[in-house]
Amino acid sequence: TIDLLNVSFDGVSAPDRISALSGLNELQRISSSRRWRLVEIDAKLSNLTSEIEHLKSLIYPSETYMDLNIGIALWLAANGEGVVNGNSSNYHESGCCSYKYKSDARILLVGSGADEQCAGYGRHRTKYKACGWAALDEEMKLDMHRIWKRNLGRDDRCISDHGKEARFPFLDEDVIKCLLEMPLWEIANLDEPSGKGDKKILREVAKLLGLDGAAVLPKRAIQISMANVTDGRVHTMITSAFSHMNTEHLIKNMIALYFFGNSIGNYFGPRFLLEMYIAGAVTGSIFYLANSFFTARSLKGTEAKRCLSIPGLGASGATNAILLFYIFCFPNSTVFLHFFIPVPAALVGALVIGTDLWRVKQGDKHVSGSCHLGGAFAASVVYAKFIKHWI
Template sequence: MCGILLHYCPHKQLSEDELTEFPEGTDFGKTTCVNESSIFNRIIPYIAARGPNYSSLRVIKAHQTRWFSSVLSLRRPFTKQSINVDDRYHLQFNGELYNKEISDWDNDSLYIASLLRNLEDGRNVVDVIRSLEGEYAYTVYDVKSSIFYFGRDPIGKRSLSYSVTLNNELYVASVTGAVEGFQDCIGGVVYGFDTRTKLLNGKQRLRPPYEVTSRIDPEFESLSKISKNLYDVLHDSVKKRVESIHPAHIENSPIAILFSGGIDCSVIAALVCEVLLEHHYECGKPTIELLNVSFENPRTGLLPSGTPDRKLSISSAKIIQNLYPQIDIRLVEVDVPYEKYLKWRPYVIDLMYAKQTEMDLSIAIAFFFASRGEGFLKLPHGERKSYQRQGVVLLSGLGADELYGGYHKFANKAHHELVKELTRQINNIYERNLNRDDKVIAHNGVEVRYPFLDEYVINLSTLEIPINYKVNKLILRKVASLFLKLDEIAEEPKRAIQFGAKSAKMTKDGNKHGTDLLK
């Protein structure tokens, strides 16, 4: 996982070509890059936080461009960014790829560089991007065509924004804070900025929009078969997201899961356990951290220990621990006192920009604290000890509600209405959830991965699962009970994180609505 910042500045006199490398632990709140623009300097600390293992500034005078990149190293060999590919392409890559061919490379950034290096006549950068499988954002500069390409994967799992100024400067960044003028990139669109014409054009889609089938199986004749098919693709999705982590990370650091205790994250946790048990570990039990966040809410009078998600997470974690005694499963109770919420609230509002509603804040701040992972482990006799999350890869159950009809508002919809709504949800998830969530989670120097948003999982879920299997998440509940023995958890009702963790409506002003703009 990496942070991306690109600045094309045709009307500014750049210094000579340079490559400045910053050591791990550099304080970018106090470090600036001399002669850079104020916007560029302001964004640098956000980019550096996403990749704590390495940062660099590359300036190429002939291209009138600066690239600032940061790296969180999860796959060998360690690869510095940005990458100069034979003086023809300049590449920044943020994310993870799961193309089968990468087994021979081990590193996705080098894999993309090899594809660019070996482009045959008639193929271009867009063809390379279209061949990628995974969760990613990128910038590529093609020296020969003088075009900057940038964008996000087909579903939009990594955040990326851009700005074209009145004097034709181009900025592209993973996260910007509250800097005006930036637009979030649309998921699955390849943007092209031609430095000869100074025009942003050539917006090409990587794939058509997803379409949810309207097929109905009135007798549920295929329920068992399709449940097995869904289990298989989910297992494969989790497997490649676990096995693509450098083995040293899994041996020495846990895999973390954003954990409310509900069915979505519990299915992911159980599948991670199954994948880990397929391997032999020399260092004892493999470890999983279940990160549960709960807030002190002065409006309700609840302490973190009394929130619905905390109670559910304890019971669900116990079920999973009993199912997989070979795994060291740690429930990390992340408590957020009201004073701590108030301290970090302005910072999270800045991070999640351009989102500005009460609902966005209540979700973003929950993910922000959960991914920070400053919490407690409960000891056998009931006392708790302080604990800091160790895992740098977090798995999330996001996408299950959009694919399988989990939201309460879907419960009483007619089948044709549900088809329309789910189609809209999955195609807009990049804008509704993913851009915001990636900004606040990655700021803590971790990478989040989404098994439900795997390409094969989405294709099966949208095209092959009958719409009546998606009433109240029937199909996912069948997978949980039939193949993972999560019967008790499978019966739990849906509860949004902001209500389960009590991060919504934190003050006595109970008249606020989720759609209200922040004040």
């Protein structure tokens, strides 16, 4: 029996959960005699507050949000406690459709090294398109030289915290030797689109094994950061507005969207509301990236690189655009602050913009004032052009 451990922070709707279920079906099809058990590990970041400090100590000296998110996922996977859906298994152990299960596997296989050796990162594509094969080769060598510091120590500590041993098949000496002996253009073809040319050699092996679905899966990224955008993942300027760091963040934005978005939708129509949301998301991302860029310029070395890699996630720019557009249109209306304090809408708008300017001045920590100001900019441009016709 092989336990397949899948961690999701969005339940069954998470793209990685959907991919895991698809992968399970393929594995059952090509190797039906083997027993496969998909352990679905669902978690909420808001329920892990007491564990966060411990996890920060495990991933240290890494300290970015991305490192923390990866560390949490590995730590939860190593714990191995989740639910098995009996209907998706090719065998039944408990006589029920779904049951709680804790994996007792002592060895965890981790995929580290695949992206580094097979040009799986967006920055590899960027480097190749800008400077060619030689520059790509140097970039991939750099990734392999620093993988022990960037990834392996973090991953090993998070997994061994549960008494499990991590093993890295893609970093097996024979695998590394084989890949080093192959021409780089046989390993990857970055002239082809994502999901086809990146990790070309691994995709071809997957097809030979009958894993046709897994062979065409693209690498995903949803968070906005300067590193993501420069690596070619420009779509994160929009996708980052459709997910959130935690439940509290989501609830606050959705409350604002419900009350003010409902009014905007009633007055100007649902299409206008959607376009305003997208405009706020894009300008919020632009302002966030600009602030990251100028902040990094005042830093040096690893601090500058860390600043550029800090991801942003959430609909704050989009919802702020909708909120402030409403206030621009109806400045004399009454807004109930915290649901019960009546405040003139114009005053609320001044407080929102003033608070965000203060956040930027304080370093844009935790809550991104720059992203909010991007939403405010979108609202002001739309108001000036379509309501006042000043532009």
